[in-house]
Amino acid sequence: MQGPSATLSHPAVAAPPWDEALAAGIIRELAGLEGALLPILHALQERFGWVPREAVPLVAEALNLSRAEVHGVVTFYHDFRASPPGRHVLKLCRAEACQAMGAEALAEGFMRRHGLAWHGTTGDGGLTLEPVFCLGLCACAPAALLDGEPLARLDDALLDGLVEGARA
Amino acid sequence: MRVFLPKDAAALALGAEAVLRALREAAARRGVALEVVRTGSRGAVWLEPLVELETPAGRIGYGPVRAGDAAGLLEAWLDEDGAHPLRIGPPESHPWFAGQTRLTFGRCGVVDPESVEDYAAHGGFAGLLRALSIGGEAIVDAVKLSGLRGRGGAGFPTGIKWNTVRLAEADRKYVVCNADEGDSGTFADRMLMEGDPFLLIEGMAIAGVAVGATKGYVYVRSEYPQAVRAMRTAILAARWAGWLGEDVAGSGQAFDLEVRVGAGAYICGEETALLNSLEGKRGVVRAKPPLPAVEGLFGRPTVVNNVLSLAAVPWILAHGAEAYAGFGSGRSLGTLAVQIAGNVRRGGLVEIPFGLPLRDVVEGWGGGTATGRPFRAVQVGGPLGAYFPEALLDTPLDYEAFARAGGLLGHGGVTVFDDRVDLSRQARFAFEFCAAESCGKCTPCRIGAVRGAEVIDRITTGVDVARNLAVLDDLLELMTDASLCAMGGLTPIPVGSALKHFPEDFDAARGLSRAAE
Secondary structure, eight states: OOOOOOOOOSOOOOOOOOOHHHHHHHHHHHTTSTTOHHHHHHHHHHHHSSOOTTHHHHHHHHHTOOHHHHHHHHHHSTTSOSSOOOSEEEEEEOSHHHHTTTHHHHHHHHHHHHTOOTTOBOTTSOEEEEEESOOSOTTSOSOEEETTEEEOSOOHHHHHHHHHHHOO | OEEEEEOSHHHHHTTHHHHHHHHHHHHHHHTOOOEEEEEOOOSOGGGOSOEEEEETTEEEEEOSOOGGGHHHHHHHHHSSSOOOTTEEESGGGSHHHHTOOOSSSSSTTTSOTTOHHHHHHTTTTHHHHHHHHHOHHHHHHHHHHHTOBOTTTTOOBHHHHHHHHHHOOOSOOEEEEEEOOOOTTOOHHHHHHHHOHHHHHHHHHHHHHHHTOOEEEEEEOTTOHHHHHHHHHHHHHHHHTTSSBSSGGGSSOOBEEEEEEOOSOGGGGSHHHHHHHHTTSOOOOOOSSSOTTTSOGGGSOEEEEEHHHHHHHHHHHHHOHHHHHTSEETTEESEEEEEEEESOTTOEEEEEETTOBHHIIIIIISOSOSSOSOEEEEEESGGGSOEEOGGGTTOBSSHHHHHHTTOOOTTOEEEEEETTOOHHHHHHHHHHHHHHHOOSSSHHHHTHHHHHHHHHHHHHTTSSHHHHHHHHHHHHHHHHHHOSSHHHHHTHHHHHHHHHHOGGGGOHHHHHHHHHO
C-alpha cells in the first residue's frame, strides 16, 4: 500500500534551559484552576520539553501541596519527562491493533538500526523515541505521532527517513 | 468548485495535507476557484483521504486519494461526468455506508466541525432545545426509556445514573465526559470529537440541564492532540453562539465546559481514577461506594459518561426514546459504533444496531485480513477483551451474548489478526500491559500482573507446565474476584480466552520449533 511520505514540518527547537521567572509565570497563570496540577505540568513540559526538577517546589508552593505530592503526580503519568527530549519526539504505538500489523518487529528493527532504546534519543540529539499505547489510528496501523502529527502505515524506510530528517 | 476533505487524524496520517496542497496547486494551474471545506471522517479509513465534490446531484466521493492523483481528479471534475478510477459515487449509497444505521455518526464527515451554523443546519441542538422545554425529570425519563447503556464498556443504564445525580442535594454538580479512549482498536470517541464536536457539547449540556449541573469537563487523552484542538475550538464557538455559558440558549440555566488533557495513563479511563486525575492527583482508583453519582469530582455529585453515551442523547431527545429503543435487540438497545482495526482490509468505523453477528463486521465490512493471509483471531473490546477464534464469529454483537461467550463488547473495538499471531505472546502482553498501567492500589492487579507474565514465560518455555497452568488458573480467578476495578479484574479475559481457544500456542515444543524456523 502506498503511504504518505513523512516530513518534519516543525522547526527543531532544543529544550530551553531552566528559567525560574518563566516557570513561575506559567504556574501563576494556571494556579487558580480547579485541579490545576495537571494543566500546570502540561504547560511546563510544553515550554521546557520536560518537567524540570527545579519546578517541583514552585508548583508545590503555589498549590499548597507538599513537594512529595507533586513529585508523586509527575512520576505517575507516563507523559511527563524527567529529562529533556531530543529536538523531535516520535511516539510509536505498541498496542494490539498495531501489533497485528507488525509493530513489534518494526520497532525492534528501528531501535537496532539506530542504537535506540525506548525513551532514548539518537546520538545527534535529533529524535527521541517514546512508546505509546494506542493513538486511535488502529485502522491504518502501524501508527505514530511525530511532534504531535499523526503518521500511519509505517514501514522501515519511513521511520529511517525521520531520523535522517531530524539531523540538525 | 467546492470540495470536502477530512482533517480527521487518520486522514491526516494518510496524507490529507499533501492532497490539499496538490489540489490547490492543480486548481491554480487550471485557473479554477477551489473552495475546500475541512470535515471529519465518515469512518471509512480504508478510503481516506476521501475527497468529496459538491455537484447538483449531491456529493460525489473519491478515495483513497494521494497527492499524485490531484491533477487527474481536477480534470475529471471539470468534465461533465466526473469519471475517475477513484470515484465511489455518492458516499451514502456506497455499500460500505448504506448498510449502516448512523444515528450518532450521521453528521460525522459531512459537516464542518468548526461551524455552529453548519451543525444547527443539520439538525443540531434540536435535542437540547427539547430538553430545555421539558426539564430534568422528563429528560431522565426519556433517557431511561431509550434503554441507553454506558458505551464506555460497563453498559450501566445511563438514565439511572443521571437520576441519582439529579436527586442528590449539593451546592454544585458536575458532568464529566470520559474521553480517555485508551483501548487499542478503538477510535470512535476520537472520530466524533474531531468530526462532530458540537454533538458531544449538546449531549453534555443536556446532561447538565437534566441533573442540575453547571460545569462540565471533557477529559481527553493526550494521545489525541487533534481531538483536543477540535473540542476546544468547538467549545469557544458554542459559547460565543450562546449554547454554553451563563444562560444556555436563553433558558436562564447555566452550563459551561472545559477540556482537560490526560497524561498517558491508561487507568484514567476508569471513572474514579479519571476523577482523581481531574482533581490534580495521581490517577489512582477509588473504592466504590460512594459512587461518583453521589460523591464524585471534588466530592460533588457527578455524572461520568463516555463520549458515545453523551453523544447518543441529543438524537434520543430530538427523535424520541421509543425510536431509539426500536434499534437493537434484547437489553442492548440502539446502535453500536464498531471500530474495525488491526490486520483488516477495509478498516474503519461502522455504526450498526446491536445484535448483528461479529462475522458481518470482520468479513463483510472488514473484508478479511489486510495481508491476505488466513484469519486467525479477533480481539473485541480493547486490551481487556477476549480473543475469539473463527468458530465464535457468529456471536451477535450485544452485551449479553458477548458475556455468555466469555468476552465483552467494551467500547466496540474489533482488532483482527492473521495466522502469524502467537496468542501466548498476546496473553503475556495483556499481563505486561496490566503491570505497566496498574495504578498500584490493589494487590491482585499490581502484583498479579507481574507474576502472570512470569508464569506464562515458564509455560511457554516448558518449565513444570501442568503445575504452572494450575497456578495461572488460580491467578486468573483471584484477579477476577479480588481486583478493585476492571483493569485487574478483566485482564484474565484476554489471557483466559487465549488459553482456552488457542492452547496450541502455549505449547513449549511448538514454540521451540517456531523459534527455529
